[in-house]
């Protein structure tokens with residue numbers, strides 16, 4: 001049975017919103033702490049989807065078959081779900097900023113805002129017509145730059161929290177390092193098989 005892309009994306013975003021609301025309520029409701037807890041859990045949820053999308057090709061390249069091939073086949077849906085979840089994160093961030101009367105343009109990191117622009121562009125061009133319209137080379141560059149920038153922002157945020165939040169930041173940083181190692185191993189494997197075929 002093939003699950004519709006829309007079902008995966010909407011389902012993941014609804015879980016993100018539900019988690020965000022539950023953690024906001026548990027953290028004190030519509031307060032600074034509550035809304036920050038909502039922002040944190042939605043970032044964590046979207047991080048898992050991002051990691052799945054970003055490593056799908058490497059996992060299937062290194063160990064073809066099984067769930068890795070299914071993940072690769074559904075990578076587009078997983079990537080759009082990450083984008084939808086990350087816009088739910090933005091919703092909690094905006095609620096927190098409005099509660100605290102914070103000017104987001106001033107406190108938001110430039111790389112964070114550029115990342116949002118690219119995540120939005122990647123999500124709206126995640127279909128065959130956009131690939132034809134942009135050309136495959138340009139489309140691949142957008143995916144590549146957007147993916148690496150999101151990875152960088154996650155790494156930057158989590159590595160900065162290693163001292164304060166080792167229980168969550170530690171596994172997140174380890175996952176990022178493992179993902180980069182996986183992609184490097186998959187790239188080497190494909191280079192080796194190309195060289196053998198030539």
Ligand code: HEM
Nearest residue numbers: 036039040043044093108109112113115150153154157168
């Ligand atoms: C510039 C736009 C953004 C703003 C204003 C923003 C704001 C926030 C806020 C207020 C929190 C929760 C408070 C805290 O724990 O310090 C948070 C957490 C977080 N955000 Fe964002 N964010 C932005 C963009 C992004 C982007 C683009 C990413 C990743 C690609 C991201 C990933 C995270 C992560 C990983 C956390 C921490 C989650 C955890 O503690 O496990 N954010 N962000």
